[in-house]
Amino acid sequence: LLQVVRFLAARVHLGRATMRASQKDFDNAVKQVKLLKEDPGNEVKVKLYALYKQATEGSCNVPKPGVFDFINKVKWDAWNALGSLPKETARQNYVDLVSSLIPSSEASSRGEPGTQEKLLASEDVVVTSEDGITKIVFNRPTKKNAITTQMYQEITQALKTASKDNSAMTVFTGNGDYYSSGNDLTNFTSTPSGNIEEFAKRGADILRDFVDTFIDFPKPLVAVVNGPAVGISVTTLGLFDVVYASDKATFHTPFSHLGQTPEACSSYTFPKIMGPAKANEMLIFGKKLTAGEAYAQGLVTEVFPDSTLQKEVWARLKAYAKLPPNAMRISKSLIKSSSEREKLHAVNAEECTTLQARWLSEECIGAVTSFMSRKAKL
């Protein structure tokens, strides 16, 4: 990797020696990276990181991370490999590298990065409203609908908006063969700047806000689990009012495998829903449930043959959405009382604090590194 970084840095340097990117070009390129539709892959992300640091801070001037700090060590190595490359050249190389990542069709229509952000950002989470139903769709089928940091924030916002719109209920589903593969593991490898502790703190804040929004959502919240669900896409189901599933869906919470711990209040909701014995097997040992098993444990309301799921479920939901909305909200608030919500907020806070520490653990960093290097899959 170091050789590739050195080679590319030198090649781009020689090829573009006569060009100079302005600070504005550089700032725009930094914004464009956040809007990339396709994940450029870890190798490119490490290069971008190294060039960014060189362009903004000059030669690597921080101590080498410890041997177990895998991710930061790879990043440090890449930055250090740039040696004394001048800041201006690093800036130019960064701009060139970013423009090589943008398909020409997009580059011409993109214009001012800030103006397009919202439009592009909403592609991974599609929100529509029809027939009294606000639908929130995980829409990254090529990545099994893994949830990026940006998606957590978009979903939080979409839920806050839906709680006040004129729809009767909100429904989550996934596009493609998966409901969602859970947290996007590259969330852990894209630290743009700052130290790892701050990064983990920010992650915990985003997660806490995300889960709080589910706890406080006032209208019926329904999940249509169209395929396998992993991690946080499973644990949040404990905060839904109704869960319909395809018979192809599975429910998997491999937290221990990832050096992590339960979130989305599942350490409280799962034992309550299915009893401690079954919840322990899922949350501690990562036992994957079939749709039938999840139904038997009370996590799923009803299972449908995959071939008829969409037709049957949407017909039913459209009929439910015509019921008097205030009655539905009031019933929900009786079922999920204010004292219960208070308890859920306390559980959420504790789970987030626990995870914040876990993300810095060797166990977690090792598991994420294995996934990134394709040695490990679930």
Ligand SMILES: CCCCCCCCCC/C=C\CC(=O)SCCNC(=O)CCNC(=O)[C@H](O)C(C)(C)COP(=O)(O)OP(=O)(O)OC[C@H]1O[C@@H](n2cnc3c(N)ncnc32)[C@H](O)[C@@H]1OP(=O)(O)O
């Ligand atoms: C610190 C900052 C954090 C910010 C906010 C934090 C909030 C986080 C709170 C929650 C924390 C954890 C809870 C969880 O969700 S834990 C569960 C995490 N998920 C996984 O471990 C799943 C990993 N994926 C897999 O094991 C497999 O991909 C699969 C799901 C079993 C599917 O296998 P497959 O063979 O059918 O398909 P595959 O080729 O692997 O996947 C296709 C492409 O999709 C990419 N991909 C799939 N899942 C993820 C994922 N979770 N994260 C990132 N990328 C994922 C996969 O890499 C393939 O991509 P590519 O084609 O190779 O580019």
